[in-house]
Amino acid sequence: MTFVAKCFCGCGEKVRGGGRRGANKMGHKTNDHNARLRRAHELLASLAAGGDAANDRQRLIARLESLLAIGDHYESFWAHLAHGNFMPSTAAFLEERREWYEWTKQVTVATRVALSEAARAENAGLSGDGPPSRIAALVAAGDQIDGELSQAPVDDFYIAILLSCRRGAYDVLELFCDGIEDPSTEVDNAPVLAFVASLADPEASERALRNVTWTMAARILTLTWPERRETILGIARAALPLSDEEYEDVWRLAAVTAEELQPIADDDPREDEDVKAGRWFTFCCDSLRLAIEAATGVRPTEVEVLALWTAPLWGECVAQGMDTLRAHLDEIDPVNGDTSL
Numbered sequence: 231m232t233f234v235a236k237c238f239c240g241c242g243e244k245v246r247g248g249g250r251r252g253a254n255k256m257g258h259k260t261n262d263h264n265a266r267l268r269r270a271h272e273l274l275a276s277l278a279a280g281g282d283a284a285n286d287r288q289r290l291i292a293r294l295e296s297l298l299a300i301g302d303h304y305e306s307f308w309a310h311l312a313h314g315n316f317m318p319s320t321a322a323f324l325e326e327r328r329e330w331y332e333w334t335k336q337v338t339v340a341t342r343v344a345l346s347e348a349a350r351a352e353n354a355g356l357s358g359d360g361p362p363s364r365i366a367a368l369v370a371a372g373d374q375i376d377g378e379l380s381q382a383p384v385d386d387f388y389i390a391i392l393l394s395c396r397r398g399a400y401d402v403l404e405l406f407c408d409g410i411e412d413p414s415t416e417v418d419n420a421p422v423l424a425f426v427a428s429l430a431d432p433e434a435s436e437r438a439l440r441n442v443t444w445t446m447a448a449r450i451l452t453l454t455w456p457e458r459r460e461t462i463l464g465i466a467r468a469a470l471p472l473s474d475e476e477y478e479d480v481w482r483l484a485a486v487t488a489e490e491l492q493p494i495a496d497d498d499p500r501e502d503e504d505v506k507a508g509r510w511f512t513f514c515c516d517s518l519r520l521a522i523e524a525a526t527g528v529r530p531t532e533v534e535v536l537a538l539w540t541a542p543l544w545g546e547c548v549a550q551g552m553d554t555l556r557a558h559l560d561e562i563d564p565v566n567g568d569t570s571l
């Protein structure tokens with residue numbers, strides 16, 4: 231079977247061949263990141279000029295602009311590769327890709343800071359048109375959860391991980407909403423639209439952020455300590471309380487994640503890649519249904535979530551959120567003091 235993808239640059243060309251398709255994927259991601267940068271830039275630029283934070287805001291705007299300039303470079307770099315115009319040496323390619331990956335992480339952080347700043351300014355009444363109240367609701371929910379976590383009776387090591395999960399979760403929700411609201415996507419999936427709309431409500435927003443924080447925790451804790459996940463999830467539960475019912479859902483997500491770590495049976499007739507994709511897809515569908523239920527009170531059926539491409543989009547957002555989580559963990563570099571585990 232030959233996969234053919236449409237070129238990310240919008241030229242209408244079909245991209246064939248493994249290397250070119252890879253470059254095309256990174257081109258798509260680059261486009262997404264540039265769109266986020268432009269949106270964050272627009273939000274910050276629309277804020278009133280005055281206020282205590284004006285200088286910080288100017289610095290942030292300059293930062294977004296320099297990241298955008300780099301993004302433009304990558305857009306043309308990946309387009310050249312996707313078009314098959316030139317192939318750099320392997321070493322040069324790997325170097326460029328590594329730097330590009332660093333750039334994507336910086337974009338994630340800078341846009342998150344920018345959105346938080348915009349939300350804070352809105353709360354302080356500084357903004358003109360103002361960003362959507364969803365961002366304000368999510369930022370407030372994040373502050374609330376961070377505050378609870380910082381006082382939780384649990385080793386700092388686990389607090390640090392959960393704080394990182396919370397940051398990842400914020401990105402997942404914000405990116406997913408961005409994706410759904412993008413006019414070019416034309417989503418008319420009722421549960422998903424209700425979900426996105428509900429996040430402007432502070433209480434729904436907080437429930438959703440807690441839920442997705444747990445999704446991230448189930449995933450990272452299981453990937454890191456597959457054998458001891460029951461103990462570690464129990465510790466996490468002491469820091470960020472859950473009802474028995476909610477814990478069952480988290481436990482199922484952990485089990486689905488553990489399944490991803492299992493070797494593929496020799497007699498499995500499917501391609502390894504298909505099995506892996508299937509396991510990941512299960513995680514995405516299950517976690518999206520839980521997030522929707524947390525926010526709206528109604529758990530959609532699997533069919534409703536499968537409709538169109540909402541689960542794959544959610545999966546991309548979760549993957550991006552995991553990057554944020556790991557970047558944050560790298561930054562704070564917690565040391566595990568509890569050697570008994």
Ligand SMILES: [Zn+2]
Nearest residue numbers: 237239240241
């Ligand atoms: Zn093209």
